[in-house]
Amino acid sequence: MADTIIDVLIVGAGPAGLQAAVHAVRKKASVVVLGKVAHSSIYGAHVENYLCVDGVVDGADLLRTAVDQATRFGAEIIAEDVLHVDQADELFKVKIESGTELLCRTLIFATGTSRKKLKVKGEKELSGRGVSYCVDCDANFYRNAKVAVVGNESAAVDGALTLTGYASEVHLVCQALEVGEGLAAKLTESSVQVHAGRWPKEITGENAVQGLLLDDDTSLEVDGVFVELGAKGAMELATTIGVMLDLDTFSYIDTNKRQQTNIAGIYAAGDIAGPPWQMAKAVGEGCVAGWEAANYANKQKRQQKED
């Protein structure tokens, strides 16, 4: 393979992902971290229960130090969201916002948790009857139909672009877009009708979605509304390649004490691996995941040299 293969690829630039990067890179693995530091849950928080820091500190300051540490040791941080993950023989293939595909030996999911519900009238009532949370799952039901996608970030834009391959009309409702240049350019070239500066007020329809009422009281006549807030979460990225979630609630990725998932070479750490949702726990799991992933990648390299 001509492309460089990354030893440890970390999805998420919060405490879990950055600590994983520090421990992996110090084990002489090549490390790339994907994600936006300012989108970490701790970024806007005031922290006083984290060991070794005195008084109340800003999460943003803690993360700034963490980024410095990780990059100083040799990890590369790319401020882009992941759009898709695939398995490629023993490796994993990860597509990011710019359209670039990265190949890696191990993957660490450190994507945190995210809010997925829009919380507007009609959303709950029409769930499964035109309201959807997964473009990749449900696009096929909207062949030649009219649809709207709601969201400001990569999941919404990527979702709207995917839907142009199925639906006859695709609307994107967003307050202000927050996506990388590559994805933004693709959107401009596409047939997606962007309603910028707008947000939904209500999803309308009796037994099925019939429209989306916006906050300026204009209404879009659509058969489907896709709620795609934030970046794609573990549900979309990890389950497609068979990573198991906790069976009781399906809200986090199941791991063992070594932060391994059910798939060899894939690890999870931090909020995405379950409660308690605390930085100390995220950092501890990040340490273990980074350590384990680097060992796995180094062993794989040694074996391939022997073969």
Next chain:
Amino acid sequence: MASDKVIQVSDGDFDARALKSDVPFLLDFWAPWCGPCKAIGPVIDELADEFAGKLKIGKMNVDDNPATPGKYGIRAIPTLILFKGGEVVDQVTGAVGKKQLAAMIEKAL
């Protein structure tokens, strides 16, 4: 482990298997390319074993069987519909946990 108690249902035998079932019937509408559908697979298997005798559980691939999902207005997967005496008594969309599904079944039994 995939449970041998989970019944594969098609458009052709949907009436006979689900609507005319002697016990309540939980039907899981899924597709092979849907991640959340894969995720709930093991839960469906476990429930089929645990409720054996009191409830039947089936799976319908929506790619191969467009008619039934169309009839029930399904536009998102996974969707699970619980039938009792040929009527829809409950329905849920998305990957929901085992606890919630078990509670939904208990209520209908």
